[in-house]
Amino acid sequence: MEIPDDGTAQRIDGSGGRIRYRMHAEIFYTRYLEFLTAFAEIRAYEAKMEWSAARLWSPVAGRTNHVVVEWCYPDLAGFDREHVMRTHDPGYRAFIRKAAEITVQGSASTELLQEGAPSVPRALKPA
Numbered sequence: 001m002e003i004p005d006d007g008t009a010q011r012i013d014g015s016g017g018r019i020r021y022r023m024h025a026e027i028f029y030t031r032y033l034e035f036l037t038a039f040a041e042i043r044a045y046e047a048k049m050e051w052s053a054a055r056l057w058s059p060v061a062g063r064t065n066h067v068v069v070e071w072c073y074p075d076l077a078g079f080d081r082e083h084v085m086r087t088h089d090p091g092y093r094a095f096i097r098k099a100a101e102i103t104v105q106g107s108a109s110t111e112l113l114q115e116g117a118p119s120v121p122r123a124l125k126p127a
Contacts, residue, residue, distance in 0.1 A: 018073070018074060018075060018114065018115040018116070019072070019073040019074070019075060019076055019078070019079045019112065019113070019114055019115070020070055020071070020072055020073075020112075020113045020115075021070070021071045021072075021073065021079060021083075021110065021111075021112050021113075022068055022069065022070045022071075022110065022111045022112075022113070023068070023069045023070075023108060023109070023110050024066065024067070024068050024107075024108065024109050024110070024111075025066070025067055025069075025103045025104070025107050025108040025109075026063060026065050026066055026067075026103065026104040026107035027065050027066075027067055027102055027103060027104070028065070028102055028103075028104060029064075029065050031102040032065065034102050035067065035099065035102050035103075038095065038098050038099050038102070039054070039056055039069070039099075041095060042054060042092075042095045042099070045091060045092060045095060049085075049089070049092075051082055051085070051086065052071040052072055052073060052082060053071070054069050054070065054071055055069070055070045055071070055072075056068075056069055057069075057070060065104075076114075079112070
């Protein structure tokens, strides 16, 4: 099975992003192929909805059933807007429920990263 991946953490329209949202999880060993199928379905749905394209990362070493799924956004407002759309979309929620069935309970976590160092307000800078 081929997973669509353009090799970059970019939006479907090709633009980059400064915000990265990642979901980490452990997949049941015996259901990894099922996870790959679900991931391909989610990618196709994201393309249809013109949302940010998920990118799948797997560890080279460490837990072999660990996956990281990453989405890239131009800014926090773009992440928030799309996150709200995803969480309210019945079709997308169905994919998430399907993925949850093959994920080890309690193993999922998320992180939201911003590119570069945060700016320091002028009042906090040393004189």
